[in-house]
Amino acid sequence: MKSLEERIIKDGEIKDGSVLKVDGFLNHRIDIGLLQDIGTEFYRLFKDSGVTKIITIEASGIGIACIAAQYFNVPVVFAKKSRTSNLTGEVYSGQIYSFTHQCFTDIYIKKDYLSRDDRILIIDDFLARGGALDGLIRIVDDSGAHLVGAGIVIEKAFQGGGDIIRSRGIRVESLAIVESVENGRIVFRDQ
């Protein structure tokens, strides 16, 4: 998605040589017009997949998933990262490892909100080593629903998670794929 790549180059920040930060338009301050363009593109890619539900993970996936869900006319379910007193009843759970924050996090989705008849699209903001996506895929598998694929805004290909998950036969569509971030220069994979 050319306009997204241009936005990443214009407003993304590179820290410590290779960390790409997109706080200014995607992760903390959110450009809603950009999210509409992203949602439209996910719809173009997955409109023939019979999607019945979009799932994502709190917190930064939620806005992207909700805007995109309008085009599919389906509900969103977001995985929670803590099992608070509000989360009652039976849950699907998984454990994900964040290399960014160097810790394990448990994630939960209430069983009532996934069904064997669902055709699930996973949406998330980032895909790096694939920990979060793998955790969501395992929850979809546990539920017996059909996974149609994953829509990712920014994939950091040099961290390998996307290609490992694709090699398992799962459709992963990333709107911008960063091949490398070196000396402040971002190189995208041709798509």
Next chain:
Amino acid sequence: MKSLEERIIKDGEIKDGSVLKVDGFLNHRIDIGLLQDIGTEFYRLFKDSGVTKIITIEASGIGIACIAAQYFNVPVVFAKKSRTSNLTGEVYSGQIYSFTHQCFTDIYIKKDYLSRDDRILIIDDFLARGGALDGLIRIVDDSGAHLVGAGIVIEKAFQGGGDIIRSRGIRVESLAIVESVENGRIVFRDQ
């Protein structure tokens, strides 16, 4: 908002006699059509306030704020509940007390994303004792921006926070105001 009240009665769950749960359409599984109706109503209420930015708090406020922001054509900034390694630079911070979870939580917004020229609308899913809303108001005050008011989906009036904040001269518009939840029966304030 009559359709919201009807939805709360139809699909809300009452736990322990007085806890209202709306996980099935607002907080965990999200009905996007309902969020569009909510966003349209917030726009009707605040369209003449010159809103330049919507702020909310992770996680359950984000979807509501993003959908609503489309009608105002403004960006969203969400307060983060942890200061991870991703959150660099100077921040506005506040501390909120959650009576639901009986703990203090720090919240942060990067200073770059609020400006003295902003006219801020706060949007959140719930207003009970007002801890989260008060924390966001203090951050807006610290930034020097103008607060036009708060748009809340569900206010639990029997916990008092909304009326305390209104008594400070702040405009609080709640789309459904629950006066009481007793023996499984929800009573709304007439609006």
